[in-house]
Amino acid sequence: MASTYNEKGTPSSATLSVRALHKSFGVLPVLKGIDLHVQRSEMVFVLGPSGSGKSTMLRCCNLLEEPDSGAILIEGDKLTGPGVDLNKMRQRIGMVFQSFNLYPHLSALGNVTLALRRVLKMPREQAESEAIAALTKVGLSNRAGHFPSQLSGGQQQRVAIARALALKPTVMLFDEPTSALDPELVGDVLDVMRDVKEQGMTMLVVSHEMKFARDAADRVVFMDGGVIVEQGPPEQIFGAPTQERTRTFLSRFHG
Amino acid sequence: MQMDMFLDQFLNQAVLVKYTPLILKGAGVTVLLSVLIVLTGLTLGAGLACLRAYRIKAFSFAIVIFADVLRALPPLVLILLAFFGLPNIGVVLSSFTVLFLVLSLVLAAFAEEIVWAGITATPKGQWEAARSTGLTFTQALCYVVLPQAVRMVIPPLTNRAIAITKMTALGMVIGVPDILGQATTAQSFSANASPLTLAAIAYVVIFLPLVIASRWLEQRFTQKGS
Numbered sequence: 001m002a003s004t005y006n007e008k009g010t011p012s013s014a015t016l017s018v019r020a021l022h023k024s025f026g027v028l029p030v031l032k033g034i035d036l037h038v039q040r041s042e043m044v045f046v047l048g049p050s051g052s053g054k055s056t057m058l059r060c061c062n063l064l065e066e067p068d069s070g071a072i073l074i075e076g077d078k079l080t081g082p083g084v085d086l087n088k089m090r091q092r093i094g095m096v097f098q099s100f101n102l103y104p105h106l107s108a109l110g111n112v113t114l115a116l117r118r119v120l121k122m123p124r125e126q127a128e129s130e131a132i133a134a135l136t137k138v139g140l141s142n143r144a145g146h147f148p149s150q151l152s153g154g155q156q157q158r159v160a161i162a163r164a165l166a167l168k169p170t171v172m173l174f175d176e177p178t179s180a181l182d183p184e185l186v187g188d189v190l191d192v193m194r195d196v197k198e199q200g201m202t203m204l205v206v207s208h209e210m211k212f213a214r215d216a217a218d219r220v221v222f223m224d225g226g227v228i229v230e231q232g233p234p235e236q237i238f239g240a241p242t243q244e245r246t247r248t249f250l251s252r253f254h255g
Numbered sequence: 256m257q258m259d260m261f262l263d264q265f266l267n268q269a270v271l272v273k274y275t276p277l278i279l280k281g282a283g284v285t286v287l288l289s290v291l292i293v294l295t296g297l298t299l300g301a302g303l304a305c306l307r308a309y310r311i312k313a314f315s316f317a318i319v320i321f322a323d324v325l326r327a328l329p330p331l332v333l334i335l336l337a338f339f340g341l342p343n344i345g346v347v348l349s350s351f352t353v354l355f356l357v358l359s360l361v362l363a364a365f366a367e368e369i370v371w372a373g374i375t376a377t378p379k380g381q382w383e384a385a386r387s388t389g390l391t392f393t394q395a396l397c398y399v400v401l402p403q404a405v406r407m408v409i410p411p412l413t414n415r416a417i418a419i420t421k422m423t424a425l426g427m428v429i430g431v432p433d434i435l436g437q438a439t440t441a442q443s444f445s446a447n448a449s450p451l452t453l454a455a456i457a458y459v460v461i462f463l464p465l466v467i468a469s470r471w472l473e474q475r476f477t478q479k480g481s
Contacts, residue, residue, distance in 0.1 A: 064383050091389040101384035105402045114398060115388035160384075167388060 014073075015040045015202040016061065016171045021070035023056055030056045032226040034070070036204075038171065043203040045213040045234070048223035049249055054206045057223070058173050061204065062093040074170055091119060094164030094172040098179050100156040102148040108135060108159045109144040112166050120167070134166035135159070137199075138192045154185030158192050165196065172196065174205040190216075210253050214238050222246045263447075270449040274441040278453040281437030286461060288355060288433060289420040295359040297416065300366020301405070307367070308374055308396055318367060325364035331425050333357045338429040350429040362419040369411050373404030409476050413469035421462060434458060 014037035023031040030053045038044050048054045059065040061072055063079055063086060072079040074092050102111050112131035116122045122130065135141045138158035148156050157177055164172055174193065178186045190212050197203055197216060207213065213220055213234055220237040222230045222245075230243045241247050307318050325333075338353045348356070377400045385395035405412075424435040438454035 062387055064387065087386075087389045087391055090387060093387070095384075095387035097380060097384060099378075099380050101378075101380035103381065103384070103399055103403075105406065114385075115390060118394050118398060119389040163384075163388065 014038055015042075015075055016204060017071070017073040017076075018057065018061065019071040019073070021057065021060055021072070022068045023053075023060060023065060024068055030226050031060070031067070034223075034226075034228060036221065036228065038202055038204055040202055041197075041200045042218045043197045043205065043216060045217035045220045046204065046206045046223060047208070047210075047213065047220060047237075047249070048229075052223040053226040054223045055175055058175050058204060058206045061171075061173055062090055062095055064095075087119070091115075091167050092170040094167060094169035096157070096160050096164055096172065096174045096177050098176040100148070100153070100160045100180070102156050102160055102163075104148050107145050107147055108140060108151065108162075111148070111159055112163045115163070115167055130166055131162070134162040137165060137195065138162045139188075152185060153181045154188045157181065157189045161189075161192055161196065165201075169201075171202040171204065174203065174207065176206055176208070178207065178209055208253075210238070210250075222249065224249070265448050265452050267445075267447050267449040270441075270445050270447045271453060274438075274445070274450045274453060277437045277441055278434060278450065278457055281432060281434040281454075282457045282461065284351070284431065284436075285423050285433040285457075288351070288358075288423045288426070288431075289461075291355055292358045292362055292420055292423070293416050295355075296362025296419065297366050297412070299359065299363035301370045301401070303363065303367040304370035304374055304404075305396060305401065307371055308400075309392070322364040322367050325361050326368070330357060330361050330419075330422050331428065333361070334425055334429060350426060350431045353429060354423060354426040354431050354433075358419055358422055361422075362416060365415045365419070366412060369408045369415065370401075370404060373406075373408040374400055376407060377403050406476055410469070410473040413465075413472055417462065417465050417469060421458070424458075 016036075016038040018034050018036040021031050021034040022029070034053075034057055036044070036057075046054045046058070056065055060067045061079075063072070067080070074089060077089065078084060079086070079089050102108075103114070106114065109128065109131050112134055113124075113127040116127035116130055117124065120127075132141050132144060135144055138161050140155060140158055140162065143151060143155060143159075148159070151159065161177075177193070178189050181189065186209070190209065193203070193205070193212075194216055205213075205217070215234075217234050219231060220234045221228055222237060222241070222243070224245050230237065230241060230246045237246065238250065241250060303318050303321070307315050334353060334357050337348065337357055338350060341348060341353075374396075381399050381403065382395055385399040386392070390398070423431070423433050426433050427435045427439055430436060434454050434457045438450040441450035442448060
């Protein structure tokens with residue numbers, strides 16, 4: 001497996017570790033042995049053609065997809081195995097979806113407070129003040145009472161980020177967070193992601209926002225055919241990729 | 256001449272006055288039964304749909320059999336079976352209880368199927384978002400999926416609830432003193448159809464507002480979309 005390994009620190013000190021991850025859908029292998037370590041406060045961008053397995057890999061990181069084999073570790077704690085409280089572990093992993101997945105029957109505030117109240121068992125007032133704090137971080141505290149249907153796509157996605165952020169996760173996963181947005185709304189969401197990163201969040205991002213990856217990512221991972229083909233700092237991946245497959249993929253974006 | 260006969264038969268003033276109190280008493284029974292059936296049937300049906308969401312094979316199988324059999328059988332058959340059959344094995348239930356139980360179960364069967372359809376129609380992303388924040392399956396079901404599912408199916412649910420509660424009129428065959436039960440009794444005593452006219456009026460007074468309310472609900476929830 002060709003991969004230039006650019007690692008700060010040892011794998012065991014990583015905030016998020018993906019080890020020897022394999023996953024098939026029926027007879028179709030999607031992930032063929034993924035090893036990836038994301039360090040504290042690092043933003044890792046995952047690029048790759050559709051069908052490369054990047055979303056599946058991301059969804060395995062909080063077990064929305066169950067891996068066939070391999071391990072996921074958060075600060076050294078395994079996500080799978082006997083005696084693991086998956087619901088507890090998931091509190092440490094925030095997830096942002098391509099289609100936002102806000103709860104349509106709840107206000108922005110209700111979307112953010114639900115897990116605070118039901119998972120962290122916070123009393124209502126505390127949950128609401130935490131939620132307002134999270135909504136303030138994404139610049140939407142003035143929309144707390146709005147329902148998802150009353151918000152633009154970009155605002156919905158920012159509420160979704162606040163919903164994940166409010167639980168104070170150790171790591172956040174972003175699954176194509178801007179793919180469903182109108183172009184003029186993408187910037188606001190990326191700005192929020194940049195803020196989140198600047199506050200020290202560990203982030204694993206699957207996205208096609210090349211320019212943003214180049215500007216903001218600490219490391220870029222290129223996946224194809226269920227393996228990591230190449231990884232390194234953005235300058236290296238975008239400037240001087242060593243693998244032919246990476247070059248071919250990127251050339252389509254440079255035009 | 257013909258008009259006089261018609262009025263005498265269907266709108267005989269003396270008969271109408273005489274039996275109005277009886278029909279009102281029957282209306283009380285019909286309303287009480289309807290409320291009990293709607294509450295029990297919808298709660299039980301939603302509960303079964305939730306149970307089915309856990310996809311435990313034995314439970315799901317039992318629920319599907321229950322729902323399919325009760326939806327296939329004419330309620331009158333069940334009412335007669337329960338009322339005339341159960342005493343032979345030592346279970347004696349009042350006609351009121353039989354009618355309440357049978358129609359509650361029938362409504363539960365329909366409600367289960369309708370709410371289940373709502374649960375399966377709720378996007379997978381809603382489950383995923385809920386679970387990704389650490390909510391348990393049960394919490395995701397109760398706080399995220401079920402509220403959306405129920406909103407989605409309110410129109411068919413209200414229609415079905417109205418259709419089933421109207422079947423309280425079937426109680427007449429086992430002697431439930433509801434609207435129709437009282438009216439048929441009065442009709443045979445008076446040899447006049449006017450009590451039946453009263454019954455018809457009573458049903459319209461009770462159910463027309465419900466039908467109008469259900470139309471209002473339907474519009475409200477289809478406008479809102481998602």
